[in-house]
Structures are given as structure tokens and as C-alpha cells.
Amino acid sequence: MTTTTASSRPTLPIxxxxxxxxxxxxxxxxxxxxxxxxxxxxxxxxxxxxxxxxVSGYALAVAFGGVVLTASVTRLRRKRVLLGLIGLFIAGxxxxxxxxxxxxxxxxxxxxxxxxxxxxxxGAVVAADLVEPARRxxxxxxxxxxxxxxxxxxxxxGTLLGQxxxxxxxxxxxxxxxxxxxxxxxxxxxxxxxRPAGAGVRAELGAFRSGQVWxxxxxxxxxFGGLFGAFTYMAFTLTDVSGFPSGAVPWLLVLFGIxxxxxxxxxxxxxxxxxHRTLAGGLAALAAALALFGLAAGSRPAAVAAxxxxxxxxxxxxxxxxxxxxxxxxxxxTLASGANIAAFNVGNALGAWLGGxxxxxxxxxxxxxxxxxxxxxxxxxxxxVADRRAAACxxxxxxxxxxxxx
Numbered sequence: 001m002t003t004t005t006a007s008s009r010p011t012l013p014i015x016x017x018x019x020x021x022x023x024x025x026x027x028x029x030x031x032x033x034x035x036x037x038x039x040x041x042x043x044x045x046x047x048x049x050x051x052x053x054x055v056s057g058y059a060l061a062v063a064f065g066g067v068v069l070t071a072s073v074t075r076l077r078r079k080r081v082l083l084g085l086i087g088l089f090i091a092g093x094x095x096x097x098x099x100x101x102x103x104x105x106x107x108x109x110x111x112x113x114x115x116x117x118x119x120x121x122x123g124a125v126v127a128a129d130l131v132e133p134a135r136r137x138x139x140x141x142x143x144x145x146x147x148x149x150x151x152x153x154x155x156x157x158g159t160l161l162g163q164x165x166x167x168x169x170x171x172x173x174x175x176x177x178x179x180x181x182x183x184x185x186x187x188x189x190x191x192x193x194x195r196p197a198g199a200g201v202r203a204e205l206g207a208f209r210s211g212q213v214w215x216x217x218x219x220x221x222x223x224f225g226g227l228f229g230a231f232t233y234m235a236f237t238l239t240d241v242s243g244f245p246s247g248a249v250p251w252l253l254v255l256f257g258i259x260x261x262x263x264x265x266x267x268x269x270x271x272x273x274x275x276h277r278t279l280a281g282g283l284a285a286l287a288a289a290l291a292l293f294g295l296a297a298g299s300r301p302a303a304v305a306a307x308x309x310x311x312x313x314x315x316x317x318x319x320x321x322x323x324x325x326x327x328x329x330x331x332x333x334t335l336a337s338g339a340n341i342a343a344f345n346v347g348n349a350l351g352a353w354l355g356g357x358x359x360x361x362x363x364x365x366x367x368x369x370x371x372x373x374x375x376x377x378x379x380x381x382x383x384x385v386a387d388r389r390a391a392a393c394x395x396x397x398x399x400x401x402x403x404x405x406x
Contacts, residue, residue: 023146035159066117070338121338141268152257204335216325226375227314229351259311
């Protein structure tokens with residue numbers, strides 16, 4: 001536990017940095033493939049739609065691993081689980097680096113993806129337990145910083161490395177990052193007093209009897225899905241609507257990543273003060289920002305501002321999404337936490353699908369932005385209704401008469 005002084009906030013344990021390093025590697029392996037698909041397709045002699053399964057197959061494996069793999073390790077100690085998950089991550093990326101054919105590369109992607117949901121789910125619980133209750137959201141946000149840094153720095157540099165030295169070089173580099181993360185977690189995450197990853201499968205599954213747990217996952221699906229539904233087609237919006245040359249798009253996406261980094265950290269501090277206000281205020285601001293950008297996407301200055309603002313507002317509620325479900329799951333938060341990581345990926349897929357429908361309906365490349373705004377409004381509505389019901393339930397329980405026993 002950290003110490004406090006009257007003049008400064010306590011520093012976070014260095015163990016959270018080790019968790020953030022693992023998050024960086026996992027975030028990098030998830031997203032860097034997007035810039036390398038043409039190279040991978042050419043080298044493995046498959047068309048680009050087939051190569052695209054290296055992305056979608058990863059996402060499906062994340063959703064599967066976030067629930068099934070997390071449930072299977074609830075009786076094991078958390079540090080041991082985290083080390084095993086990073087070992088799985090290393091193995092998957094090593095398979096990709098050595099893959100002689102497409103099938104092997106796809107298998108490597110699936111192996112690497114299986115650790116994703118469980119690592120973030122269990123890692124969030126570990127990070128929260130390393131600090132005092134008033135700073136748990138900040139601890140989770142700090143761990144998630146690894147994911148945002150992967151988007152800001154890791155993906156551009158990893159793409160450049162793959163383009164210069166071949167796509168396999170990128171996966172060799174990611175494998176090395178995994179080895180460093182494994183060593184950091186082994187050395188820095190405390191083992192003394194470590195507890196099993198969960199409360200047992202039956203208790204962990206019992207958390208899903210709560211409607212508030214399901215509401216939390218729905219908030220994540222629609223809130224995060226609204227952001228990434230718009231983001232999926234953002235390159236087309238920036239070139240075809242805003243009028244930027246294609247060479248400017250990577251730099252504009254870096255602005256989005258910088259916004260993600262800042263919004264994630266600010267959101268962690270905000271969620272420590274109030275999860276409800278962070279979710280409600282963040283989602284309302286994100287919906288408004290998406291709608292305004294959809295209306296002003298033809299303006300280059302508006303597009304530049306949108307890249308920074310959408311990244312910040314989109315990730316402002318990230319730690320709050322995770323904290324809400326962990327709180328609502330009570331004493332069995334591990335499986336719910338992993339399931340919520342799967343919900344992030346379900347939201348991504350749903351948002352991209354709905355955005356694609358708007359394009360097919362000839363609504364143009366601003367269609368996904370307005371669809372994203374609508375999804376975000378749905379998430380906001382779920383927050384308001386679910387929190388109102390939770391408050392009413394708490395009030396009713398507090399005022400209910402006690403029936404004498406015997």
C-alpha cells in the first residue's frame with residue numbers, strides 16, 4: 001500500500017507499471033496488424049478479405065477468452081494466472097513470427113488473443129486491490145494507459161518496423177515486449193498475500209444474477225461501440241468528407257491517440273470521485289461531440305479538433321465502465337470484469353456493423369458518426385435508468401422494517 005503526505009497525493013505502486021507494460025504489448029498486437037495486412041496478405045499468398053480474419057478472428061477469441069478462460073482460472077492465484085496469460089501471449093506472437101503459412105499465422109493470432117480479456121479483467125482487479133479504495137479507478141486507468149500508449153506510439157512504430165524489415169519483425173518485437181512484461185510482472189507484482197483469481201466458478205457466475213451487472217455490460221457495449229463504430233470508418237471520413245490527403249490520416253489518428261491517453265487518465269481520477277457522474281457526463285459529452293462532428297465533418301479545423309476531442313471523451317469513461325461492473329458484482333468481480341472486457345470487443349463489432357449499414361444505405365461516411373452518437377445516447381439512457389433503479393433499491397432496503405426472528 002502506498003503512503004500519503006499532507007502536501008501530495010500518494011504514488012501508485014510500481015506493480016501497476018508492470019501491468020501497464022503487459023497491456024501495452026496486448027494492445028499493440030491487437031491493433032498493429034491493421035497497418036500490416038497488405039504485407040501479410042502478399043507474403044502468405046492470400047487475398048485481403050481472407051487476411052482480414054487475422055483481425056476478426058482475434059476479436060472473437062478475445063470475447064471467448066474473456067469469459068471462458070477467466071472462468072477456468074478462478075481457483076488459481078492471481079499472479080500465477082497473470083504470468084500464465086503473458087506466457088500465452090508470448091507463444092501466440094512467436095507462432096505468428098515463425099508462421100510458414102496463413103493457417104499457422106491465424107492460429108497464432110487466436111492463441112495470443114485468448115489472454116487478452118482475462119489479462120485485462122484479472123489485471124484490473126489486481127490493480128484495484130493494490131491501492132486504497134479511493135484510488136481504484138485511477139489504478140485501473142493507469143493500467144489501461146498501456147493500451148492507449150500502444151495506439152499513440154506502438155502502432156505507428158510497429159507498422160513502420162514491419163514495412164521496413166518485414167511484418168515478421170514486428171511480431172518478433174512484440175514477442176520481446178512480452179518477455180519483458182513477463183519479467184516485470186514476476187519481479188514487481190507482489191506474491192505475498194496473493195489470492196485466487198476469483199471466488200470460484202459458482203460464486204463468479206452468481207454475480208450475473210444481478211441486473212446491474214448486465215446493465216454495466218450493456219453500457220460498455222453501446223458506449224464504447226458508439227466511439228469505435230465511428231472510428232472504424234474515420235479514415236474514409238477524413239479523406240472523402242473532410243478533404244485531407246491520405247498521407248495526413250496517420251497523423252490525425254495520432255491526435256486521436258493522444259486524446260485517448262489524456263482522457264483515460266483524467267477519467268480515472270473522475271471515476272474515483274463519482275462513477276455515475278463520470279459515465280453520465282462523459283457519455284453525454286461524447287454523444288454531443290459525435291453529432292457536432294457529423295454536422296461539421298466537411299471542415300478541416302473541425303476534423304482536427306474532433307480527432308483530439310473524440311479520443312479524450314471516448315476514453316474518459318473507460319475506467320468507470322470497469323469499476324461499475326466490479327462494484328456491482330460484489331465479492332465475485334473477476335469473471336464479471338473479464339466479461340466486460342469481452343463487452344468492449346462486442347461493442348466494437350456492433351458499432352462497426354451498424355456504421356457499415358449506414359454506408360450501405362447511402363448515408364455517406366458521416367453515417368457511422370451519427371450511428372455512433374445514437375449508440376452513445378442508448379448507453380447514457382441505460383446509465384440513467386440503471387443508476388436510478390439502484391438508488392431506489394438501496395433506499396427501499398435502507399427503510400425496510402426489520403422482521404423480528406423467533
